[in-house]
Amino acid sequence: MSDWHGERPYSRPNRVEGGLTLRSKRGEVARTWWSRRFIDVLESFGMGGRLARGRTYARTGQVMSLSLSTSVVVALVMGSRPEPYRARIGVRKFSDEDWVRIERALADRAVFAAKLLAGEMPAEIEELFEGLGLALFPASPREMSMDCTCPDWEVPCKHLAAACYLLAESFDADPFEILAWRGRGRDDLLERLRELRAPMPAAGTAVDERLPALDTVLDAFWQRPRAEAVPAPDEPVAHHPGAVLDRLGPLSVRGRSVTDELRPLYRRLG
Template sequence: MSDWHGERPPAGRHPAARPIRVEGGLTLRSKRGDVARTWWSRRFVEVLESFGMGGRLDRGRAYARTGQVMSLSLSTSLVVALVMGSRPEPYRARIGVRKFSDEDWRRIEHVLADRAVFAAKLLAGEMPPEIEDVFAGLGLTLFPQSPRELSMDCTCPDWEVPCKHLAATCYLLAESFDTDPFEILAWRGRSREDLLDRLRELRDPMPPPEDRPDDTPPDPEDDLAAFWLRPKAPAVPEPDELPTRRPDAILDELPPLTVNGRSLTDDLRPLYRRFAT
């Protein structure tokens, strides 16, 4: 239920006031008709409508399309939006959902890791429909199944829930799910980075160094981390291991030098040998 600040108007009577226009507010890409484009975003809207919110959601569609929502942030289990109404200060609309426990996520991650197609499609910006079966098989649901799983409140004086500020937030949230399905999972308690890191660990486990049978470094073809290391430089031979070279060998690379018919090259050889001793 929306929070109330100030004196409530009589039941059935609401002061008619035009909202203050916002410059640079968030707007829906959809300018008419349905908002959601993907199956998972439509599913979210259908869930809200199944709770008897359909008619009330329509009240906020115009707000969402004209940019009255100033900001929208999503974190674990909570979405917060600032929505400008007819008063100088924007209203704060909040939508909360129950997040899954760490144990729930441990079970979810093991199932997702066993089927690489889920991570691949999520990275491609898609939510595979079969993912709902994964959650159902674990006794969980990706989308809320009853109003008890959602909490909504707004600082506006409207009695109805959702008010138009919350409804506008719902539509923008649905469109954000369209763009990035990972946000649905983040809302339930796992950020994109944490989930992908965990799936990589489960699919490509690397034993710690102390668990390896000896000190032999892993084969680079089997060790993804070693792939990015600088290759080891070849050992520099000790001076006594270097091949011997005559000190006057450089003279062999020069063209013959003669002065008055005498070979200057032959005259220089004793000097080069003497300097090398």
């Protein structure tokens, strides 16, 4: 098979040293349901027959580089010409307002974030997007754009097709890349989910900023508390034998002063 009027009929592509290659050497490319879903979407757009043209390119390392950023994937693919072709795959990104709704819905389902961190795309996540009136994967060809600098007029050409297969395998390895392609990178998304799931103080509860941070008091938690010092009395305590009687004040029984009767006894004891 040859490219249209640009490459020589039946010409072999220039060999690439260290090019990107598919892990699968034969048969199906996608291993997980979400990357398989991506390939199924492309085939549903009538690209199935043309996609197969690029599978050999993807398996023999003709793709020199593949980079993903918000809404666009760019690949450099070597053909039979001296310079590589640039293949681009674009998708409509979600708006900031859409992402606010998506993040709130994901924060309400903690298991979704846990599965994503474990390298797995939750099977129910498509239903979550549908409930918000959105589609995780492109719903129609209008949501995607493809172009290549090669002279082949068919879309996808084999250079684009090779990039699509490698993109599917990158989704296998990290499902966060699907979300990054739609406009929200891994770190930003996880940080936002942490903020949304952080416990909030009850209404009317004042926060005492004078309280020490928890990590500064954990080491001393199991230590025996120190005894508090006893404050000194306001007046010095006298030490003469009758001092206690003086502190009692006047005390009498049947007209006789008890304190006076006890003073001789206290003097002898002293």
